[in-house]
Amino acid sequence: MTFPQNDRVSIILSDEGVADVRLTRPDKMNALDPAMFDAIIGAAAALHQAKNVRAVVLSGEGRSFCAGLDTSNFGAPADPDRAPLTERTYGDSNLFQQVATAWRKLPAPVIAVLHGVCFGGGMQIASGADIRIAAPDARMAIMEMKWGLVPDMGGYQLWRGMVRDDVLRELVYTNREFSGEEAQTLGLATYVDPDPLERARAIAATIAQRNPNAIQAAKRLSNAMYDKTGTEMLMAESVEQQAIMRTPNQMEAVMSQMQKRPANFVDPE
Numbered sequence: 001m002t003f004p005q006n007d008r009v010s011i012i013l014s015d016e017g018v019a020d021v022r023l024t025r026p027d028k029m030n031a032l033d034p035a036m037f038d039a040i041i042g043a044a045a046a047l048h049q050a051k052n053v054r055a056v057v058l059s060g061e062g063r064s065f066c067a068g069l070d071t072s073n074f075g076a077p078a079d080p081d082r083a084p085l086t087e088r089t090y091g092d093s094n095l096f097q098q099v100a101t102a103w104r105k106l107p108a109p110v111i112a113v114l115h116g117v118c119f120g121g122g123m124q125i126a127s128g129a130d131i132r133i134a135a136p137d138a139r140m141a142i143m144e145m146k147w148g149l150v151p152d153m154g155g156y157q158l159w160r161g162m163v164r165d166d167v168l169r170e171l172v173y174t175n176r177e178f179s180g181e182e183a184q185t186l187g188l189a190t191y192v193d194p195d196p197l198e199r200a201r202a203i204a205a206t207i208a209q210r211n212p213n214a215i216q217a218a219k220r221l222s223n224a225m226y227d228k229t230g231t232e233m234l235m236a237e238s239v240e241q242q243a244i245m246r247t248p249n250q251m252e253a254v255m256s257q258m259q260k261r262p263a264n265f266v267d268p269e
């Protein structure tokens with residue numbers, strides 16, 4: 001599998017199946033211009049197709065993870081020849097939403113590394129990851145209200161279950177800035193670490209050593225939790241387990257435990 005090459009996103013896949021995905025527009029703090037939107041969608045599509053990706057570490061090159069939407073055209077009249085990004089739909093969501101929700105839809109877990117600033121659209125992209133590791137001094141904000149807007153990159157769907165309702169309202173209504181340290185208290189960061197990239201890589205390495213079929217099933221179940229009823233979830237767990245049970249990878253998990261040796265899993269079909 002070859003990954004798309006461009007000046008906005010780089011992907012390096014390790015032999016262990018950990019994809020290092022990096023936003024590479026450091027001179028603009030990885031702000032989201034149209035080329036960045038296309039590059040993120042392209043990267044996510046390629047990672048989705050690759051069978052040998054077991055975990056993804058998503059980070060930003062330079063001083064920051066992402067300073068949000070590129071503001072350089074804010075205030076300029078709309079270009080009549082260019083359909084707004086929000087009018088370009090992909091399946092059940094528009095392009096804006098896809099750059100955040102695509103990470104949730106990837107079969108492999110995604111760990112986002114939040115350092116420097118993580119504002120607006122950057123916050124929503126990070127929220128699409130399964131796990132977020134923040135630097136203690138990271139600067140974060142759900143910033144849209146500053147520009148007279150509301151979050152519309154899938155944020156509300158992603159924050160459900162992550163952030164308390166009243167906390168989310170306050171963060172959206174005021175666009176108040178908060179630190180990586182506070183993000184953990186608020187539910188927006190999983191862990192705080194002075195070296196968030198290293199911590200994310202360590203978690204990804206552990207995930208990559210687990211049964212990839214079970215990891216993907218666990219991610220599907222985690223995603224489904226918010227859309228299904230309790231009864232539907234009981235059924236979903238049971239269906240996923242039956243599909244994994246006694247497959248070669250599950251038997252390898254059992255044998256490696258019994259024989260006290262590292263497991264050697266094959267990539268899922």
Ligand SMILES: CC(C)(COP(=O)([O-])OP(=O)([O-])OC[C@H]1O[C@@H](n2cnc3c(N)ncnc32)[C@H](O)[C@@H]1OP(=O)([O-])[O-])[C@@H](O)C(=O)NCCC(=O)NCCSC(=O)C[C@@](C)(O)CC(=O)[O-]
Nearest residue numbers: 027028029031067068069070071120121143144151152153
């Ligand atoms: C980030 C700090 C604090 C750094 O502040 P600083 O450390 O003083 O650095 P700086 O301001 O000199 O920034 C470094 C370079 O990055 C550029 N830069 C930096 N951010 C952006 C940006 N967003 N768009 C375009 N360029 C940006 C900035 O223009 C500059 O470029 P240079 O002048 O050297 O060529 C400051 O630059 C800043 O406040 N930037 C604006 C942040 C912002 O308001 N982002 C938009 C959030 S709203 C949003 O994302 C909308 C959306 C998509 O979520 C709505 C929806 O949900 O649909």
